[in-house]
Amino acid sequence: MELGELKSRAIRIHDLYDRLNRRERGRVWTRNEFMLGFMGDVGDLAKLVMAEEGARDVPGGRTALEHELADCLWSVLILAHRHNVDLELAFRRTMAELDETINAQLARYEDTR
Secondary structure, eight states, rough: OOOHHHHHHHHHHHHHHHHHHHHHSSSSSHHHHHHHHHHHHHHEEEEEEEHTTTTSTTTTTHHHHHHHHHHHHHHHHHHHHHTOOOOOHHHHHHHHHHHHHHHHHHHHHHHTT
């Protein structure tokens, strides 16, 4: 799946959650609440990564790790959408900046040999 397809699918699920939350709670999540939910997902992901590395016991194994990674990706896509960020453009720009910065740092190490 391409990023655009992932984003479209994420937004469809987001819209379903909005419908469900309106019916159950009379309101939808704010951008801040999405961020807090994402932080919770990252905490769950950290525990599952530790379990994958053998540092802790967490039920669910590999399936739970894959699920949580997908949840985190969904949250990032929705946060970008809710904040009107072109994630593909931002990712390309950031990776180009990092590529340039890291290569410049590596070149300095090679020049000092």
